[in-house]
Amino acid sequence: MRNNLKFKIVGSGPTGMLLAIALSKLETNIYLTDLLSREKLIDKDKTYAITHSTRIILEKFCIWDKLKPYLYGFNTLSISDSVTCSFSVLNISDLDEDISYVKNIGWVVKHSDLMNVFFKEIDNQQNITFDSNQSLSAKKIVFDYKFFASGANFFNSHFHKFFSFKKSYNHSCLTFKVLVRGNIERRAYEIFREEGPLALLPLDKNLYQIIWTSYTAKSIDRLNSDKNFLLDNLSTILPDNFFLDQIIGEVSVFPVSLSLNMPIFNSKNLILVGDSFHTFHPVGGQGLNTCWRDINTIFDILNNDSIIRNKKLKLFRLKYYTSRFLDILITIIITDTLIKIFTNANLILLPLRRISFLFLNKFSLFRKLVLNQMTKSIVFSNIK
Ligand SMILES: Cc1cc2nc3c(=O)[nH]c(=O)nc-3n(C[C@H](O)[C@H](O)[C@H](O)COP(=O)(O)OP(=O)(O)OC[C@H]3O[C@@H](n4cnc5c(N)ncnc54)[C@H](O)[C@@H]3O)c2cc1C
Secondary structure, three states: OOOOOEEEEEOOOHHHHHHHHHHHOOOOEEEEEEOOOHHHHHOOOOEEEEOHHHHHHHHHOOOHHHHHHHOEEEOEEEEEEOOOOEEEEEEHHHOOHHHHOOOOOEEEEEHHHHHHHHHHHHHOOOOEEEEEHHHHHHOOOOOOEEEEOOOOOHHHHOOOOOEEEEEEEEEEEEEEEEEEEOOOOOEEEEEEOOOOOEEEEEEEOOEEEEEEEEEHHHHHHHHHOOHHHHHHHHHOOOOOOOEEEEEEEEEEEEEEEEEEEEOOOOOOOEEEOHHHOEEOOOOOOOHHHHHHHHHHHHHHHHOOHHHHHOOOOOOHHHHHHHHHHHHHHHHHHHHHHHHHHHOOOOHHHHHHHHHHHHHHHHOHHHHHHHHHHHHHOOOHHHOO
């Protein structure tokens, strides 16, 4: 072991798990914990869209090849606006040269597959201990740093002396999988609607994940409705080439918010990572990808021999929050602006909406700008 630093990670969702794997490469001792058992952590009916920035990060931590068999790539992305009846289809020729060779705009992965790969990796690392909160507390270990990766509800229930901002959109997401028919292979869809965006993510040849945002009351009504009624309701708002067969698995609902939490008034050695640090509207599928870029920054700061060897952790927190500032700010601005402009039927905004699609369809430079920002993010060139 290169050092005897001890790090505690509270929360073993996708952020806590990847953070443990990344920190294990620095030969530190990692203690990972969660309120849930291993089985419950794996068994969640969620799906994530994966971007090119994430691909590079997972390659860096030697996870990409292990995850590849479980990824479903898409090579076209359809963006449409149901209010102005505008649409545009982006494809791999709109990607920058440094990523177009991969032949995918993005990928989709099931939560359970992702967590199985992560647990396998963690089991192989001797310097990662996965334990319950109580058992870890009983060991009375003194930690050099604590990382909170305990999800979006972290702040409310735990700490004071934090800067905290939260905007509730009064929206929720209904999510479920559907079997489909039609010639729609390897295409993801983002459909802007008056009530909120509807995303369709391909999970397999005939299987799609539906992420249907609407007002919370409406989403709950839909959740409680009969599955056939829900399917009929959905089929009326889907693209013409989409034919729904049946709903597979459970229908769930998640609240949606924009939030930012930072322990600026708190002098303890603790850092917020992932959804504990920030949440965004799921439009554009940026959430988890941004969480994993936090991890890349933490790794890069700590992957400096003098910091680790001399335990110079005092400036670590400041470096981390300042390095992450721009990427998070841009993601907040983009997701929030998209919702403000496209989630209504405001007549004043209609010309702007039409012009946006005109630009997307007429100017390849504009298409490239939109697509590459979505999948690479501003920090792509710094991920090494
Ligand atoms: C509807 C919806 C769709 C989304 N779609 C996408 C998408 O397509 N692509 C994408 O990238 N992102 C997406 N996201 C966002 C993504 O789900 C989150 O960004 C991601 O789950 C954050 O991971 P996390 O590990 O930070 O938090 P979580 O997944 O919430 O995990 C937190 C963990 O901490 C544990 N925990 C909580 N409190 C404690 C405690 N006190 N002690 C110990 N453990 C604790 C919890 O049990 C949990 O296991 C979506 C989100 C929503 C709501």
